[in-house]
Amino acid sequence: QLLAEAGYPGGRGFPRTDLWLRVADTSINKVAGEALQAMLKETLGIEINILYQQRKIYNDNLFQWQIPMGMLVFAYDYPDPSNMLGLLWRSQPKGYARHDWNNTTFNDLLDRAN
Known part of the structure; x- marks a missing residue:
């Protein structure tokens, strides 16, 4: 309902965003990231990309607030x-x-x- 009120009924037109994950993290992060991606698509109609980054690149961007959505341990x-x-x-x-x-x-x- 809130997505529809914001102009994105069924997630249509919602900007695609990136979910950043660190390459070196455990495989559970990969599973969790893929599960989140699937749930957002199925439940809200929102699509996200998963980007796997090296630790230094991830952390440099994290502390400069350049990651739109991320997960870490x-x-x-x-x-x-x-x-x-x-x-x-x-x-x-x-x-x-x-x-x-x-x-x-x-x-x-x-x-x-x-």
Whole structure:
């Protein structure tokens, strides 16, 4: 319904985008990427390309916010929520953060929790 309201009924006309995956990552990423590609097509009518990149190319583009959609492996270094929430989701400047998402309320709550 939201796609139709935005002018893309059944995904028609929705711009094709790229899903970036690192070549060196486990085969589970390949399976997950292909599953996501199939689900977006089947459920929303949206088509995506899968691009396999070398680690350096992927990371250089990731930290400059040049990847429209990507997947990578992440594991906790230690069992504390701030390890995942702060490292991955707290707003940071370009070149440091993996994304440009910014939510002041989230940042404030995270700062208070730490």
